[in-house]
Amino acid sequence: MATAGNAMMQKDIYAFHAEVCAVFSNPVRLELLDLLGKGEKSVGELTELTGLSQANVSQHLAIMRFKGVVAARKEGKNVYYRVADLRITKAFEIIRSVIAEKMK
Numbered sequence: 001m002a003t004a005g006n007a008m009m010q011k012d013i014y015a016f017h018a019e020v021c022a023v024f025s026n027p028v029r030l031e032l033l034d035l036l037g038k039g040e041k042s043v044g045e046l047t048e049l050t051g052l053s054q055a056n057v058s059q060h061l062a063i064m065r066f067k068g069v070v071a072a073r074k075e076g077k078n079v080y081y082r083v084a085d086l087r088i089t090k091a092f093e094i095i096r097s098v099i100a101e102k103m104k
Helices: 004-023 027-036 043-050 054-066 086-103
Strands: 070-075 078-083
Touching: 027 043, 027 054, 027 070, 027 078, 027 086, 043 054, 043 078, 054 070, 078 086
Parallel strands: none
Antiparallel strands: 070 078
């Protein structure tokens, strides 16, 4: 039998899930996640690969970092980003394969 406490915890999980998924609703952030899914990269590398400004890339990375989607480490002047949990990369691979099938 579900308790009121469990139901409330489920509501909290749904709310946080929606917040995290909102992070993924932006095509630039999806591109950045795809690139980071292939390995750790600096902001400069991501700027080169996407053709976006450093400020734009940094803004998107900050949003993803705040929600725990990416993690960062500083080395000298550079900040390197990676996907915080590789299950996120796997989930995106599954979603992309479903979308690719639907687009055929």
